[in-house]
Amino acid sequence: MALVGPSGAGKSTLLGLVNGSVPATAGSVQVLGADPTALRGRAQRQLRARVGTVHQHLELVGQLRVVHNVNAGRLSDWPAWRAAWSLVRPQGVPEVLAALERVGLADRVFERTERLSGGQRQRVALARLLVQQPELVLADEPASALDPVLAERALALLSRLAAERGGALIASLHDPxxxxxxxxxxxxxxxxxxxxxxxxxxxxxxxxxxxxGAPR
Incomplete structure (x- = not known):
C-alpha cells in the first residue's frame, strides 16, 4: 500500500501509530492482531520484531560500522550479552553480507557508516530490514535519497521482502x-x-x- 499526500498530511505519524512509536490520543490501533501501545515486556518485543521500519531519518548510528547497523535488525532476537559482544566481535557476518549483497553494498560491511553517502546509508537501512525479516514492512520515504534506478530497486526489494513472509508493505511515497x-x-x-x-x-x-497539486 502506498501512502501519498503533501508534506504535513500525517503520513509519518500514521506509520508511527502502526509501529507503536507514536501513542494514539484517541481510538485504537490494531497491528497483526494486537494493540502495540497496550503491550509490555516480551509481548511488546515480539510484536516489534514482526514489524520492520525504514525511518525517514534512517535511525543509523554513524560512528558504528555498517555491520553493526545492519545487525540492529536482529537485536530483538538476541539476548543482551550477545548484542553487547557483537559490538566487539560482529555476529552473523554471513547473513549481514548476504543482505548487503542484495542492496549492492557488500564491499562496505566494515566501513564506518558516517563515511557513506546519503543513498548508501539508505541502503544500509534496507539491509537492516532484510536481516530482521519482518511480516509487516513500513517504509517512510524509502527512495528519497536514491537515484531513479536505485529507487526502483529499493521498492521492488521491499515488495519482495513483504511477499516472502506473506505479509504487507506500507510505504510513504512522494513519487506517483x-x-x-x-x-x-x-x-x-x-x-x-x-x-x-x-x-x-x-x-x-x-x-x-x-x-x-503538482505539475504533471
Whole structure:
C-alpha cells in the first residue's frame, strides 16, 4: 500500500501509530492482531520484531560500522550479552553480507557508516530490514535519497521482502509513478484525514499529480 499526500498530511505519524512509536490520543490501533501501545515486556518485543521500519531519518548510528547497523535488525532476537559482544566481535557476518549483497553494498560491511553517502546509508537501512525479516514492512520515504534506478530497486526489494513472509508493505511515497508501479492500493491523506483510497490499477500518474497539486 502506498501512502501519498503533501508534506504535513500525517503520513509519518500514521506509520508511527502502526509501529507503536507514536501513542494514539484517541481510538485504537490494531497491528497483526494486537494493540502495540497496550503491550509490555516480551509481548511488546515480539510484536516489534514482526514489524520492520525504514525511518525517514534512517535511525543509523554513524560512528558504528555498517555491520553493526545492519545487525540492529536482529537485536530483538538476541539476548543482551550477545548484542553487547557483537559490538566487539560482529555476529552473523554471513547473513549481514548476504543482505548487503542484495542492496549492492557488500564491499562496505566494515566501513564506518558516517563515511557513506546519503543513498548508501539508505541502503544500509534496507539491509537492516532484510536481516530482521519482518511480516509487516513500513517504509517512510524509502527512495528519497536514491537515484531513479536505485529507487526502483529499493521498492521492488521491499515488495519482495513483504511477499516472502506473506505479509504487507506500507510505504510513504512522494513519487506517483513509484506508487503505481510497486503498490496495489493507494491511500491519500490530507491534514490527517483519508481523502483517497483506491486500487492502484484504477489510478493514473495524472490522478496522483492532481492530488498532490503538482505539475504533471
Amino acid at each position: 509513478a513509484l506508487a503505481l508501479r510497486h503498490c496495489t492500493r493507494v491511500v491519500g491523506l490530507v491534514e490527517g484525514r483519508v481523502v483517497l483510497d483506491a486500487p492502484a490499477a484504477a489510478l493514473t500518474v495524472g490522478d496522483l499529480a492532481d492530488f498532490y
